[in-house]
Structure formats: structure tokens, C-alpha cells
Amino acid sequence: MVSSSHEAMHRIFQKDPGVFGRTFRTLGLSFPEPVGVALMPTDLTETEPLERRVDTLLHMETADGGGYLLAVESQSTKSAHKPPSWCYYASYLHAKYRLPVELVVTCQDEATARWASGPFKVGLDPWPLITMRPLVLGPHNVPVVATEEEVARDVPLAVFSAITHAKSPDIADILERLAAGLKAVDDETATVFTEFTELGLGKFPAADIWRRMMTLPLSYFRSETSMRLRREGREEGLSEGRVQKAVEDVLRILERRGIEVSEPVRQRVEACRDLGQLDAWFDRALVVSTAEELFEGEPAGPTAP
Template sequence: MRISVRKCQCRNVISLTMPPKYIHEGLVELFRCRPDMAASFLREVFGLLMPDYTQTRTEACDFTDMGPKEFRGDVAFSMADEDGNNLAGIVVEVQLARDETRKWSWPVYLATLRARLRCPTYLLVVTPKSDVAEWARRPIELGHPAMVLCPLVLGPELMPAVTDNAEAMAWPERAVLSAIAHADGPQADEVLSALIAALEKTDDERSKMYYDIVLATLSESAKHHLEELMTTGYEYQSDFARKYVAEGRAEGWAEGRTTEAAHSVITVLDARGIPVSDDIRERITSCSDIDQLDTWIRRAVLVETADELFT
């Protein structure tokens, strides 16, 4: 994809809506495309001493042989020496919103990968949102004395800004994350110009996909800014993006129904004067199983406390 860096005479506003699933999978794909990127962030941002590995491999993300689907992570990697011996493992989780179930699943991911690889393992949480980053950094107490998991969270405030074109061309995936984090900041010109330089040197399909990911996450003012650096407007171009646009449209009706059902559960409880804690409200509103929500609506008419919904 050739992109010319000159001022655009038109200022048409790009207003695009992409399903969160696309944004989530797009960010995960950045790490799949560059398996060594997670280790570089652990070393550069968090100051961890990573082993002297010679190869990085993508690992299976099923963290239980059997059990509920929530024990499937986003992406995991192992670093190994030239003989194939595992030296370290990294679980990478992309988080777009607060989800209290993660305090149960993240320790499972980390412990399972550690047992599988038989080497030290790390949890890296990546989010484009500062409030989600603050939430994700909360220590997770496992109960056993001195066993506390403190997630390593790469939020926008810690994301390294890629302003050098040569670095961006060598690491286009880092340039994408940099643009998402800093497109509204004082280095916006530099990070967006570096992004464009990276996309010009990336193969066509990947460059389109990366551009889609950036555009789907930018603020309106940042989209304006990016337009000023380009010659034409843009529509979602990549096959990757079109797949998730189609899925988002197909799922739109189902999502609307689950949202309405979750609202009904909370409304019934409120009408009966039953207190609903933030954790319970989050559990209800984040549920995507319409059958489960229908069950909760019926129970909400009978229960004495909100906790009884789940028993």
C-alpha cells in the first residue's frame, strides 16, 4: 500500500465503527506477527533480564485440557536456546475493558504455561486505555501466604513512542502500538509520520490490516491529523478487517438483545429494592449468554439478595 506524505486539501471526517472483537483480535495479531515483541517490551519497559534466547515460538493458548472456555488466553510465547530448551514463557493478554473474571483466569494462564514449559513465565497485559491499565495493575492475591500476582501492564502511558522512521520500518508492529498510544500527544506528528513510513515498507495485506487497527482506535481529532498526512480518505481495506466487520454486523442483533436482557435483570432487582454491587453489575452486563440472562431475569423476581442469582 503506497501512502504519500503530503498535506491533504480535503478535511472530510472519517467516521468508522468496528466491533470490539476486531480491535481485540487485531492487537493480538500484532504480537503473533512479531513473536519477539513481547520479550522486548518486558526488557525495555519493565527492566526484566530476559534470557539469552535464540528462537521464539508461539505456544498453544488452551490453558486447560478440559473445562470452561474462559481458560483460553490470547497468545503465548516461549523463548528457547539453539537446542530448543525452554528458557522463558510469556502470556500476552489484550484487554479493552475491565473484566473481573480475569483475576481468576490470569493466574491459571501463567501457572499452566509455567508447568507446560518448565521455566519462568511472565504475564504481559496490553491495553490502549489508561483506566483499564490502572485497573489491570491491581495485585491478585491467590490466598496462599506471599502468593500475589502483579500483572505487568503495558498501557498507553508506558508504550514507547516510535518517532524514528528507520525503527518504525524495522518494527511496524511497534509503530502501530505507538500511534495508538501517542496520536493525541505532543509527539503526534512524529509517531504518525513514522507509522506511515512503516506501512509503506510493509507488505500490502499487512499494511492494510495495521492501518485498519490504528484507524479503529484513534480519536476523531487524531483521525483528522492522520488525514492531513495522507492524500486520500480511507475505508477498511484488509481481508482481516472485512471479516470482522461482517461478523460485527451479524452479531449486532444478538448483542442488542443481550444488552437489553442484562438491563432487565438489574431493573428488576432495583425495583425490588435489592442492592446490586459493582462486581455483580459487571458480571451481569458482561454476560453474552442470552439463555443465562433469561434465567437471571426469572430468578430476579424471586431472590432475596443479588448473590442468589448465581446459585
């Protein structure tokens, strides 16, 4: 029950809303001068359920036995409605669990990521009641995994990095490194993270590139064929048998992906004796939509030895 002294103070503010601004001006804070006041219900209990769900909530246990809560949200665009929800999440979780709370916001767009970094304020500028500053992970601060070895050392981080950089112009190369790096893990783990990657890429064009890559069995990215072309693809003087095998590899990828290979394309690939060129076509065969795209930017006709 509110005491009489508290009741009196509340009524002062109700009677003369200007006293709010005048009082705080004495403390050096300048708030906007109110021109009216409306008495609002003081009961903040919600009589109807209002569903509020954070994307992911984790209890991170620490060595001292305390721990903290980590709320994770994904944000694709700027939204004026999200910061108030984030403030609610943090306040509710802290009040319910009595643990420190951190909010991580993941973005695939740099402009959205910088917006999500805040700070967002609840209250008036001279003295914000709450200042919300989420931890943001996006293309501006998540590094690109540069090598297959880095993928193998930390597959989850590599997958997160690839998803974060889904809009990068270099996404095909990033995904190719990811696919090749999955050779270092067992098939079950690789399958799980393959699916995570597809889900994370969503409706971006990168998802189509990944799906086309994954029409090849994962074991193919582990195969000696793939490694041999990268290791020996530009060496000269290799036997005709190796050249023929490289030709077969390029055509096999296209066929396994269900891409129609016209007779002119087949003849041009079969006529090539340059392992370096076959290496380049091998890489392109993983992502092209048509067989003819293998030769984009190149002069017409077979490649001479």
C-alpha cells in the first residue's frame, strides 16, 4: 500500500506537471516542459497474454557458479519496434532469473548491423532511464574464414562466418572453402553443418550456390580428385592420363548436378590439354547454372596445350 507521503508526492506531479521539469532543472538537467497531463492506470499487470519470444536463450554457466544469460536475436532490417522489445527481454530476464543478461544481435547486412549496435534509450535525453547497447555480430566485424585449414579447425565458426557474409561478392569462394574444409570432420557432423549453412543462407542467392555445391556428395570434396587439381592443376608435363581424368572430372560435376552439357561444350572441354584451364573450369562447374557459363570471359574455341 502506498504511504501518505508517497501519495502526496504523486498528487503534486498530477496537479502541476511542470514541477517535474522545474525540479530537475535545479540538478542541471533540462527536460521538455509539459503542457498537459493525463492520469494513466498504475496497474502494469497484463490481463491478456502477450507472446514475447527471444530467438535463442542460453544459460552460460561460469566457474564461479554464477553464470549469465545470453539472448540471441537475428535481425535482417532496421525496425523501430525491436529496441523496445530488446529492453523488455533484458529487464524481464534479469528480474526473473536474477542473473546478468547480454543480448547478441546477428545481422547479414552491414547497415543493419551498425544500426543494431545502438545505443537505444528509454526515457528523455538528459537522463535516459535505460540505455540498451546490444552486442552485434555482422559483416563489419566477423572475419571471413580464409583457408580450408581454418574451416577444419573450427567448423561452427566457419559456418557462422559464411552465413554472416551471405551478401559478400566473394561468397562463392567462401562457400567452396567451407565445403572443402568439411573433409576434416565425420560425415554426421558435416551433414549437420551443411544443413545449418543452407538454413542460415535463407533466401539469398548464396543459398542456391550452396545447394548446387551440395548436389555433389560430400565425399567428393574430400576426394583426391579435388585435392589433386589444386595441387597439380597448373604443373606442366603431366601425363595424358591425368589430363583425360581432369576432363572427365569437369564433365562429371556438370552431369551430377543435372546441368545439360551440349555437344559444343563437351567437345571444347575434351579438346583442352591445359590442366590449369581445366582446374579453373572445375571450380566454375561447382557453381554455374549452365554449362556455357564455364567459358564466360574467355575466347571461343578449344584451349591449346
